[in-house]
Amino acid sequence: MSLLRYGARFLQGKGKACQVILVPRRWKKTKKKWHVPHTQRKMEPSFNALKHFDDNYRHQFGDAWPSIRLGLLSSQKYGALINNYCLVEETEELMKKLGAKDFVQPVAEELEKMNIQDMMEEDSSISDSEHTDLDSNQVLEDSSSLFQEHTDINRIDSENLTRQETMFADKQSSLEEQYIVAPGYEAKMEFLLSSDAIRNTELNTSVVPETEIKRIQKPLSISKHLRCFIPEDINTARFPASKMDSHGVFLQYYAMDAASVLPVIALGISPGDVVLDMCAAPGGKSLAITQTMFIGGLVANEPESSRRRRLKSVLRSYIGFDESNLDVRITAEDGCEWGTMEPDTYDKVLVDVPCTTDRLSASNNTNSIFAVNRTNERWQLPKLQSDLLCAGLQAVKPGGDVIYSTCSLSNQQNDAVVESALYQCQTDLNIEVAVVDLSPLTQCLGHIFHFSDNIRHGQLVLPNLKNNFGPMYFCKLHRVA
Ligand SMILES: C[S@@+](CC[C@H](N)C(=O)[O-])C[C@H]1O[C@@H](n2cnc3c(N)ncnc32)[C@H](O)[C@@H]1O
Numbered sequence: 001m002s003l004l005r006y007g008a009r010f011l012q013g014k015g016k017a018c019q020v021i022l023v024p025r026r027w028k029k030t031k032k033k034w035h036v037p038h039t040q041r042k043m044e045p046s047f048n049a050l051k052h053f054d055d056n057y058r059h060q061f062g063d064a065w066p067s068i069r070l071g072l073l074s075s076q077k078y079g080a081l082i083n084n085y086c087l088v089e090e091t092e093e094l095m096k097k098l099g100a101k102d103f104v105q106p107v108a109e110e111l112e113k114m115n116i117q118d119m120m121e122e123d124s125s126i127s128d129s130e131h132t133d134l135d136s137n138q139v140l141e142d143s144s145s146l147f148q149e150h151t152d153i154n155r156i157d158s159e160n161l162t163r164q165e166t167m168f169a170d171k172q173s174s175l176e177e178q179y180i181v182a183p184g185y186e187a188k189m190e191f192l193l194s195s196d197a198i199r200n201t202e203l204n205t206s207v208v209p210e211t212e213i214k215r216i217q218k219p220l221s222i223s224k225h226l227r228c229f230i231p232e233d234i235n236t237a238r239f240p241a242s243k244m245d246s247h248g249v250f251l252q253y254y255a256m257d258a259a260s261v262l263p264v265i266a267l268g269i270s271p272g273d274v275v276l277d278m279c280a281a282p283g284g285k286s287l288a289i290t291q292t293m294f295i296g297g298l299v300a301n302e303p304e305s306s307r308r309r310r311l312k313s314v315l316r317s318y319i320g321f322d323e324s325n326l327d328v329r330i331t332a333e334d335g336c337e338w339g340t341m342e343p344d345t346y347d348k349v350l351v352d353v354p355c356t357t358d359r360l361s362a363s364n365n366t367n368s369i370f371a372v373n374r375t376n377e378r379w380q381l382p383k384l385q386s387d388l389l390c391a392g393l394q395a396v397k398p399g400g401d402v403i404y405s406t407c408s409l410s411n412q413q414n415d416a417v418v419e420s421a422l423y424q425c426q427t428d429l430n431i432e433v434a435v436v437d438l439s440p441l442t443q444c445l446g447h448i449f450h451f452s453d454n455i456r457h458g459q460l461v462l463p464n465l466k467n468n469f470g471p472m473y474f475c476k477l478h479r480v481a
Pocket of ligand 1: 260278279280281282283284285286301302303304307333334335336352353354355388
């Protein structure tokens, strides 16, 4: 009888060979054939994905899992990344009509204030400050005005940054580094207990207890040009298709999950930076990188040809990319090879790895990583992710930064991969890496994105019904030497 509680019902055959069978209530019989509703079809990738998520994430997230699950299965909310190569005033006007507001620049301003405040506090602790009798808001205003004197935007940004860099030089040199011992044993057990990891023996051997992980604080500056608008109305999930401005050359905005802009923000691109986007297609994050208007060069890499075509088309429609463009290059390499191909080369590297794309996999059956014929590929994901991250850490210059990101909720694809790569850097690659604390950024964004408080190294945006963005995990790693 308990099966009835799960939606089963009795069907009784006729005559002597009377049989009782139990079928789910939602199944319908049409023309002697059973019509099995979409969500009930076992072996469909989305069914496998949800089952896998339920099995794993209810342990990982406990009581929070049902609400995250609901967010994952509900309409995603979008952001509109503004294209600076268009007439920005026209796009702003359109955004106003759509009731959307930029979330990036308010955060940029808040971070700048926090940075200045930190600097002031440090100043006053060093000498008996002359500022002590001033109202602190006044101090902030005065200092902010330092950053608003000039008229040429690019010049302002680079000058500000140089000034900020000098001001922060002392601060950084006196950074208090916290050493924490990674809970390796715990991580390894969690890892071993997950069904995927059991089959992934190669990665099991690289997650080692007692790894020392260095944590640092680093001031973060966001380009004044990067803007992403999100609808204020919580029920508006989508933007209309992007159109060209009145010049008729480029598209006005790129609609994407607003959480996907966060790894680019966290990368903290400075004027003149040469950036590698190791896994770039379809191109949302590469485009966001170009919209900082800061880059000295961008290499956007994608080994899969159909996805590379999409990447080219995005960069062509938004910034007029063509093959002769020297600032932006599109390549087709296996990212894992970058460490040997171009070691110590880039100022910033984005490693936005292939993952289980949880939101997509929960509802989509086309080319899903949860399809039975892709099972092996799925089991090998953490190993591939770790190799790509190690290659990124080799490709970045000492003193540069790497962002590792996924759109999965899985601890095995997020924190565990970071731990595995850090261990490999220490043992095999002779690279010194520190995890950068991103909490000042997430504090400023807490009213828009729902961040998990249960993550060791990075930050994880959890889907939720109020502002349904993510999942998006991102972790910032600074190559010390
Ligand atoms: C999560 S997607 C990247 C999304 C992209 N960063 C964006 O924002 O639009 C991961 C990409 O990595 C690519 N990829 C798979 N294996 C790779 C490898 N070995 N090296 C580099 N890229 C790889 C996949 O084809 C896929 O396009």
